[in-house]
Amino acid sequence: xxxxxxxxxxxxxxxxxxxxxxxxxxxxxxxxxxxxxxxxxxxxxxxxxxxxxxxxxxxxxxxxxxxxxxxxxxxxxxxxxxxxxxxxxxxxxxxxxxxxxxxxxxxxxxxxxxxxxxxxxxxxxxxxxxxxxxxxxxxxxxxxxxxxxxxxxxxxxxxxxxxxxxxxxxxxxxxxxxxxxxxxxxxxxxxxxxxxxxxxxxxxxxxxxxxxxxxxxxxxxxxxxxxxxxxxxxxxxxxxxxxxxxxxxxxxxxxxxxxxxxxxxxxxxxx
Numbered sequence: 001x002x003x004x005x006x007x008x009x010x011x012x013x014x015x016x017x018x019x020x021x022x023x024x025x026x027x028x029x030x031x032x033x034x035x036x037x038x039x040x041x042x043x044x045x046x047x048x049x050x051x052x053x054x055x056x057x058x059x060x061x062x063x064x065x066x067x068x069x070x071x072x073x074x075x076x077x078x079x080x081x082x083x084x085x086x087x088x089x090x091x092x093x094x095x096x097x098x099x100x101x102x103x104x105x106x107x108x109x110x111x112x113x114x115x116x117x118x119x120x121x122x123x124x125x126x127x128x129x130x131x132x133x134x135x136x137x138x139x140x141x142x143x144x145x146x147x148x149x150x151x152x153x154x155x156x157x158x159x160x161x162x163x164x165x166x167x168x169x170x171x172x173x174x175x176x177x178x179x180x181x182x183x184x185x186x187x188x189x190x191x192x193x194x195x196x197x198x199x200x201x202x203x204x205x206x207x208x209x210x211x212x213x214x215x216x217x218x219x220x221x222x223x224x225x226x227x228x229x230x231x232x233x234x235x236x237x238x239x240x241x242x243x244x245x246x247x248x249x250x251x252x253x254x255x256x257x258x259x260x261x262x263x264x265x266x267x268x269x270x271x
């Protein structure tokens with residue numbers, strides 16, 4: 001059985017991070033013309049991301065950190081998924097938002113998130129009996145789901161990138177946002193999609209690392225899918241590029257990920 005113990009480090013990492021995220025989000029939302037240097041499309045997405053960070057991600061960070069501190073089973077993995085989401089998000093803030101007065105805070109949030117995730121993996125190495133906690137996990141369904149998701153998004157991004165390269169043109173997403181490159185393409189193609197695929201393979205092979213990554217990625221999926229769906233709706237509302245179909249697909253993926261996460265945690269608690 002996985003032994004969960006109270007660890008104040010979780011709160012020492014999470015509460016300052018939550019404060020930074022709240023400050024950044026409120027400043028971006030409350031300051032008129034804060035994202036004026038961005039294109040209308042990227043402005044809408046930036047404001048939408050601030051809303052998601054303030055009303056979705058920050059509560060998830062605080063609640064999961066409190067439960068993890070209390071030693072609740074599975075809470076630490078969910079917390080790590082929230083942290084992974086913040087790393088992803090603040091990489092985009094740091095590299096795809098024009099330099100502004102919050103730049104140092106973007107860097108602080110990114111750095112604190114990164115080292116929080118390192119601490120998570122370090123804490124796993126110290127745990128005893130962790131393999132016994134995953135004996136009842138539905139590994140085939142989750143493993144196949146991860147592989148399908150990674151392949152689908154690879155196909156989606158490459159179907160935009162490769163034709164643009166062959167035509168000597170820019171992908172539509174770059175034209176719409178006015179960016180030099182699409183940071184989402186960079187992060188997904190280089191890090192997250194390979195990581196999701198590898199995690200899927202490891203889960204199918206019943207490797208401990210795969211089991212540890214599963215609830216982290218599922219928590220990440222839930223937050224990311226809800227955010228993307230929300231951003232699409234915001235752009236649709238502002239008469240920019242947006243699709244109700246995409247928002248619906250994101251809602252379905254968020255629901256599937258949530259069901260799998262709850263199933264995972266319940267099976268783990270029975271171990």
